[in-house]
Amino acid sequence: MCRADRGVVLGLHRSGPDRDLIERALSLGVCGIDTAYNYRGFTSHRALARVAADLLGEFTISTKVGYFPGDSGGRSVHSLDPARLREAVERSADDLGRSPDVVFLHNPELGLSGRSGKEAHDRLADASAVLASAVAAGSCGTWGIATWDARPVAEAIERSASGIQPGALLLRAGLSVAEPILAAGETLCRVLGVPSECRWGMSPFSGSTADPVWSALDLGAFLAAEAEVSTPQAAFRLAYELPPVTRVAVGTSNAEHLRDLVHAAELAVSEGAIRRYRELIKAA
Ligand SMILES: NC(=O)c1ccc[n+]([C@@H]2O[C@H](COP(=O)([O-])OP(=O)(O)OC[C@H]3O[C@@H](n4cnc5c(N)ncnc54)[C@H](OP(=O)(O)O)[C@@H]3O)[C@@H](O)[C@H]2O)c1
Known part of the structure; x- marks a missing residue:
């Protein structure tokens, strides 16, 4: 499930699973689908199984646990409670009709807020142990951490990462990510010893390409050669x-957007331009 080449993963946060799009994804060589226990009002797993059960074996399926229904149908709540996590992993496999390849702890930083030092570490380690047990029991292929803001998670493992050994990390990626969050994600990868082929990115447009900022950008300087590509394509490639x-x-x-992204993943980038960009945002 970890691969060294640049893989495109179809994320289901903003749209329900669509059979035609999933078939098209397969034909384009997209072999990952990312979902979560809570997506689409806690229905994403069942919807995916309903529209594409026969195709799911062709994909690496990743999902996430950590958000749960709120009281009386209210806003969903984040929790690292081991019992809730355990139940969510079991339910995910049942609803999908197969064991997911990866189960991520979903934004564990939210469950660490207000805690620091040993308390934060132990809370993360307890949640990690639940997912490690799920792997051992065959409920998922591996487990990982998906984090929107890696800083609290990096702080929790600052002194010790013992008991926390994820097989994959899913980090916010791309031009819209602030340097402190990028740096914290890289620290996490290093301290947790997650190999480069098991580091994943997410949300390359920070949720939307409709912001006029995107259309005002010219990202040509980041590409190794002059290429006829759109700003979303260049931005997507830079997210890697x-x-x-x-x-x-x-x-x-x-x-068509998905096809553009698949082509963009193969673009060559200017390493010098990326290095200068990192220096610039670090200095800022
Ligand atoms: N904390 C977490 O664990 C977390 C948080 C956020 C996201 N994620 C994962 O990352 C996935 C992606 O994140 P996201 O959906 O929030 O944001 P995103 O991928 O940054 O942005 C999605 C938006 O980009 C547009 N887009 C995509 N390709 C395009 C193209 N070639 N040209 C123009 N517009 C394009 C889409 O519009 P169209 O539909 O019109 O193409 C959509 O509105 C999620 O589904 C989820 O799997 C995880």
């Missing part, structure tokens, strides 16, 4: 470098 990751989970409900 900021921070360095081998797969990027991206949301789209448009098959």
